[in-house]
Amino acid sequence: MNLIWFGRWSINSQPKSNGLFPIDESVINFFCIFNSHSFKCSSIALISFQISSELKRIIVASTNPVKISCALTAFEQAFPHEKFKVAGTETPSGVSHQPLSEEETLKGAQNRLEFIKAYQKDADYFVSIEGGLKKNEMGYDAFAWVIVHDKRKTGKAQTATFELPEPINSLIDQGLELGYADDKIFKRKDSKRKNGSVGILTKNIIDRTEYYRHALILALIPFLNKELYK
Numbered sequence: 001m002n003l004i005w006f007g008r009w010s011i012n013s014q015p016k017s018n019g020l021f022p023i024d025e026s027v028i029n030f031f032c033i034f035n036s037h038s039f040k041c042s043s044i045a046l047i048s049f050q051i052s053s054e055l056k057r058i059i060v061a062s063t064n065p066v067k068i069s070c071a072l073t074a075f076e077q078a079f080p081h082e083k084f085k086v087a088g089t090e091t092p093s094g095v096s097h098q099p100l101s102e103e104e105t106l107k108g109a110q111n112r113l114e115f116i117k118a119y120q121k122d123a124d125y126f127v128s129i130e131g132g133l134k135k136n137e138m139g140y141d142a143f144a145w146v147i148v149h150d151k152r153k154t155g156k157a158q159t160a161t162f163e164l165p166e167p168i169n170s171l172i173d174q175g176l177e178l179g180y181a182d183d184k185i186f187k188r189k190d191s192k193r194k195n196g197s198v199g200i201l202t203k204n205i206i207d208r209t210e211y212y213r214h215a216l217i218l219a220l221i222p223f224l225n226k227e228l229y230k
Contacts (some may be wrong), residue, residue: 056084059123061091061112064193070209071127074216078224087123091115093130098177102143102158105132109145109156117149125150129212133178134161139169142178142197146215153229157218159211162198 060071068088075084094111095104109130116126131144141161148155164172171181182191186200196208222229 054083056082056124057122058084058086058125058127059116059120060086060088061109061116061126061128063088063090066193066196066208067127067129067212070129070212070216073209074213074220075125077213078217078220087120089116089120091128098172099130099132100140101134102132102145105130105134105143106145106156108132109147113147113149127216129216131178133164133172136163138163139166140164140172144212144215146212146219148216148219148223150223153222153226155219155222155229157215157221159215162201164197165201168197 056075058071058075060068062068065088068086072084072086075082075086091112092115093099093108095108099105099108109128112130113126113128116123116128120126126149128147129144131142133140133142135141140163142164143161144159146157146159164178167185168178168181171184172178176184178197179191182197182200183189188194188200191197191200194208195204196211198211199207
């Protein structure tokens with residue numbers, strides 16, 4: 001089983017006596033991949049931000065760096081005065097590798113959520129994102145379900161949908177998963193862990209991270225309005 005950690009770390013600075021780094025220090029995004037054979041960390045980008053006093057832990061039901069990065073970005077935007085660390089872990093969906101209905105896709109997201117709730121009990125938030133397809137008159141629409149849970153309440157939302165082109169539809173009908181169909185048609189490698197179908201088809205106007213981020217923030221509505229969602 002692989003485990004991915006995604007986070008940020010300050011550089012060229014020393015912590016204060018209370019253990020906190022000063023405001024607006026340079027920090028670096030990083031992700032680390034652990035498995036039984038190796039350990040690897042990669043840097044992403046330098047930014048500046050303020051580190052607060054308490055980390056809240058988010059577990060994502062995936063080792064896909066796109067989903068992990070998206071979760072961190074969405075939570076930081078929704079709760080700008082809090083600080084988070086995010087980890088991702090492999091989880092079974094309990095449905096087909098390529099869900100072909102809204103119901104099956106939602107069930108896959110729910111199954112992944114239940115798995116991480118059972119095995120990652122010390123997290124503050126649990127995030128599950130399951131991509132799926134549904135049949136339309138011409139072929140297939142692509143979309144995803146997003147679920148967020150914090151041991152007290154649950155929020156869920158669906159991404160926007162978009163139509164897939166005929167060459168992709170044909171490969172889906174032959175039994176290929178969407179990611180593999182994209183790789184074959186567009187001559188890519190592992191595109192589902194990068195910009196995905198939505199990024200390829202929109203010419204990266206909307207990449208996969210941005211696509212998921214909006215739905216994740218919508219799933220956070222109950223947490224942003226606790227007095228209305230009890």
